Amino acid sequence: MIRGGFSYIIRCHSTSQSVSPLSASSLSGSLNSNLLFDKLKDTYLSGKLVVKHEDSTISLNSTSSLPMTQFPKDEIFIQVSQDEKVGFWRKPLVKWFRLGVYMVKYYKKGLKSTYQLAKDTKPLVRQYGDKMATEFCKLVEFREIAHKLKERPGSEPIESLPLNRRQFVEFHRRKEVWKIPLFFILALVFEEFTAVICYLWPKVAPHNCLTPGAFAKITKSHANYEVGKIVQVPPYKSPYIMQTNEVYDILKSSSVEQTPKWKLGLYRLVNNKVLPRETLVKIHHYLFVDDWLLLQHILHNEYTALAPAELVDCIRVRQLYRSEEDLNAMVNDVQGQSVLLWRLIIYWAFRFDKTITCGGNSLFAERWGVNNVSILNYSGWENGDLIGSNDLPILEFR
Amino acid sequence: MSQQRPELHGVFPQKRMINRILFELDSKHTLRKLYPVYDSIYKDMQKGIDSKVPKGISPSDLMIMKKVLEKIRNRTKNINPHLLALENALLDKSAELGNNDAISLLAFDVLKHPEHNSLEDVDHGKKLIKMLYQQNHHLTIKLLGDFSLKYGNYSEALKYYLKFLELEDRTFLAGEVYGKLGEINFRKPNLQMAEQFFLKSIKLTPLEYSVHSYFYLAQIYMSSDPPKARALMENCATQGFRESFKTLGFLEMNYFGDFRKAQEWFRLGSELFQLECFMGFFDCCTELEDWTEANKCYKDILRLQDTNTRYKEAIDRFLTNRQIEVTEARKYSFKPFTDSKTFEQATKTDPIISKENKWEL
Numbered sequence: 208m209i210r211g212g213f214s215y216i217i218r219c220h221s222t223s224q225s226v227s228p229l230s231a232s233s234l235s236g237s238l239n240s241n242l243l244f245d246k247l248k249d250t251y252l253s254g255k256l257v258v259k260h261e262d263s264t265i266s267l268n269s270t271s272s273l274p275m276t277q278f279p280k281d282e283i284f285i286q287v288s289q290d291e292k293v294g295f296w297r298k299p300l301v302k303w304f305r306l307g308v309y310m311v312k313y314y315k316k317g318l319k320s321t322y323q324l325a326k327d328t329k330p331l332v333r334q335y336g337d338k339m340a341t342e343f344c345k346l347v348e349f350r351e352i353a354h355k356l357k358e359r360p361g362s363e364p365i366e367s368l369p370l371n372r373r374q375f376v377e378f379h380r381r382k383e384v385w386k387i388p389l390f391f392i393l394a395l396v397f398e399e400f401t402a403v404i405c406y407l408w409p410k411v412a413p414h415n416c417l418t419p420g421a422f423a424k425i426t427k428s429h430a431n432y433e434v435g436k437i438v439q440v441p442p443y444k445s446p447y448i449m450q451t452n453e454v455y456d457i458l459k460s461s462s463v464e465q466t467p468k469w470k471l472g473l474y475r476l477v478n479n480k481v482l483p484r485e486t487l488v489k490i491h492h493y494l495f496v497d498d499w500l501l502l503q504h505i506l507h508n509e510y511t512a513l514a515p516a517e518l519v520d521c522i523r524v525r526q527l528y529r530s531e532e533d534l535n536a537m538v539n540d541v542q543g544q545s546v547l548l549w550r551l552i553i554y555w556a557f558r559f560d561k562t563i564t565c566g567g568n569s570l571f572a573e574r575w576g577v578n579n580v581s582i583l584n585y586s587g588w589e590n591g592d593l594i595g596s597n598d599l600p601i602l603e604f605r
Numbered sequence: 606m607s608q609q610r611p612e613l614h615g616v617f618p619q620k621r622m623i624n625r626i627l628f629e630l631d632s633k634h635t636l637r638k639l640y641p642v643y644d645s646i647y648k649d650m651q652k653g654i655d656s657k658v659p660k661g662i663s664p665s666d667l668m669i670m671k672k673v674l675e676k677i678r679n680r681t682k683n684i685n686p687h688l689l690a691l692e693n694a695l696l697d698k699s700a701e702l703g704n705n706d707a708i709s710l711l712a713f714d715v716l717k718h719p720e721h722n723s724l725e726d727v728d729h730g731k732k733l734i735k736m737l738y739q740q741n742h743h744l745t746i747k748l749l750g751d752f753s754l755k756y757g758n759y760s761e762a763l764k765y766y767l768k769f770l771e772l773e774d775r776t777f778l779a780g781e782v783y784g785k786l787g788e789i790n791f792r793k794p795n796l797q798m799a800e801q802f803f804l805k806s807i808k809l810t811p812l813e814y815s816v817h818s819y820f821y822l823a824q825i826y827m828s829s830d831p832p833k834a835r836a837l838m839e840n841c842a843t844q845g846f847r848e849s850f851k852t853l854g855f856l857e858m859n860y861f862g863d864f865r866k867a868q869e870w871f872r873l874g875s876e877l878f879q880l881e882c883f884m885g886f887f888d889c890c891t892e893l894e895d896w897t898e899a900n901k902c903y904k905d906i907l908r909l910q911d912t913n914t915r916y917k918e919a920i921d922r923f924l925t926n927r928q929i930e931v932t933e934a935r936k937y938s939f940k941p942f943t944d945s946k947t948f949e950q951a952t953k954t955d956p957i958i959s960k961e962n963k964w965e966l
Binding site for chain 2: 345
């Protein structure tokens with residue numbers, strides 16, 4: 208009787224239910240049976256899920272740990288042009304000087320926030336070590352089993368986790384603090400020109416000190432080149448079943464846990480099979496818990512406001528973009544913002560439909576198998592492709 | 606019956622092992638002093654007379670002597686009827702001399718099997734338990750919890766266990782109680798609490814007494830932390846825990862992709878006639894293209910179907926799903942070629958047949 212609840216361990220090698228990704232044809236047809244997609248679509252179209260900078264939901268967003276989405280160059284230049292106190296002959300020089308000052312302040316603020324964040328999350332390190340995502344994954348499972356066994360689970364929310372989404376992502380982002388010493392020296396030496404250094408080698412800067420240009424360089428290097436090339440939903444693969452090269456490819460492109468090349472080289476040299484795979488599991492757990500926390504908030508609250516920077520980060524870590532796309536430019540454009548949000552909705556609808564998280568009756572591990580990393584960054588759209596602005600009319604059709 | 610008992614030195618465990626256990630139990634006497642007591646009680650037990658305990662041996666020492674034999678029984682997973690009888694004689698003697706632990710154990714033994722005892726004995730047992738409970742006797746409270754749990758009264762069991770933990774929470778017995786509390790919470794299910802209790806249990810109790818805690822913990826970690834689950838389950842397997850073999854086999858096969866290791870776990874499980882292990886073994890063989898072994902396993906499954914009708918449905922479903930593999934496996938005989946001509950001919954036409962039959966006779 209007791210073991211009945213865990214019988215899925217035997218089924219962890221395959222997804223027993225047939226799963227099909229969403230597509231334009233399935234959405235226009237009458238056979239669309241993805242209830243979560245319908246729920247999220249209604250939530251979005253009725254204005255309960257929005258993207259805006261002001262009044263963004265505090266328990267979800269941590270904008271101070273994320274980089275700017277818009278470079279203020281044009282704004283500063285216009286201000287200087289309109290400033291009558293600045294003589295005409297001085298204007299070009301003042302424009303660049305003010306931009307430089309702005310950048311120094313931006314870096315200072317970024318460093319301060321990174322340090323503060325590391326300080327604030329220190330007690331959590333003592334409590335969870337580096338296993339917070341795994342611990343939370345386990346807690347989610349406990350809560351979902353308890354929820355499933357309730358007499359009338361209905362639409363009431365599942366018991367929440369000990370931390371909210373903001374605290375969870377901040378804990379994950381605290382590792383940026385190790386970049387401070389090197390960056391501090393660079394900023395001291397190069398002052399205003401640190402921006403140039405950061406543009407050339409963007410990874411030396413803490414994440415919240417990046418400029419949109421440097422950020423674009425990073426996102427390009429971590430793009431998922433499999434987008435649009437996956438003919439069918441990948442079958443179950445645990446990290447240990449996956450081929451070593453496949454594991455390394457995912458680790459190289461992942462934004463969640465950035466494994467340096469030297470480390471991967473070392474793993475390969477000593478033929479370490481466990482550590483790279485455990486990193487992959489960590490990535491899977493992080494994304495799962497992040498998705499879970501976001502979905503719980505969206506589905507059980509009247510209003511959810513994601514900050515643009517947070518939306519960009521969600522898309523970045525899930526690799527739901529093409530290498531040529533500039534996420535910051537997209538998020539500052541109404542249509543682009545909409546495209547990004549729809550990508551996220553489709554991704555969630557594909558992964559979480561019919562799971563207890565969203566009112567279904569199977570655990571995530573039951574639906575997809577234990578730590579199924581083959582669908583790690585699968586977009587949920589036909590051929591593993593991403594939707595573009597052309598698809599918006601179909602998606603937004605009521 | 607009693608006259609047929611062998612000499613004690615013939616059945617008594619090794620001196621080194623006894624001394625180690627005495628040390629673990631914090632005994633104030635060594636085997637040199639205790640062995641004559643063992644011997645005299647054993648001999649008197651044979652003769653059917655009441656034995657006299659030498660001066661300097663207290664009732665609690667007798668209980669320690671009993672625990673030594675009990676530990677050996679648990680560790681060796683072997684019950685020697687003569688030593689078991691000695692164990693009971695020691696318990697009786699200790700109770701006679703007024704040891705509360707012994708009285709409690711005997712009283713609960715009566716209550717557990719009222720049909721084997723007279724009504725008077727049952728009433729007397731109840732009285733003794735009541736008296737010991739009023740004295741806050743630790744073991745009695747724990748045994749009351751066990752008793753309630755056995756009859757499915759979880760809330761009562763919980764009450765007694767928590768009371769026991771108020772009295773002692775860092776001992777071997779507390780470890781057992783934590784394990785029981787874990788099981789109660791696991792059934793509810795309050796898995797977070799269960800996990801905490803199981804962790805405390807395995808911290809306080811040696812592996813052989815907390816196999817269940819290891820097993821449940823492994824189940825709890827199965828989907829969030831499979832490497833941890835595997836390590837815990839392997840601990841269970843070292844104690845010969847039946848359920849652990851199939852779980853380990855499936856874990857190795859489906860999650861870690863190590864078919865050789867999985868095959869070994871399934872082999873161990875199939876020796877205990879676990880159907881799932883036969884199925885897992887067959888899958889491993891087909892994956893490793895070890896068709897001869899697969900054929901052998903297929904035949905074993907069929908034999909199992911004949912002997913146990915309960916398995917019929919499951920076996921039919923399994924064979925329907927593995928039709929192609931079964932057809933392939935059946936081409937490979939696991940019987941040796943007796944006729945050398947046929948063997949030579951077979952080597953020419955099919956190298957696999959020759960190899961398998963040449964070396965795996």
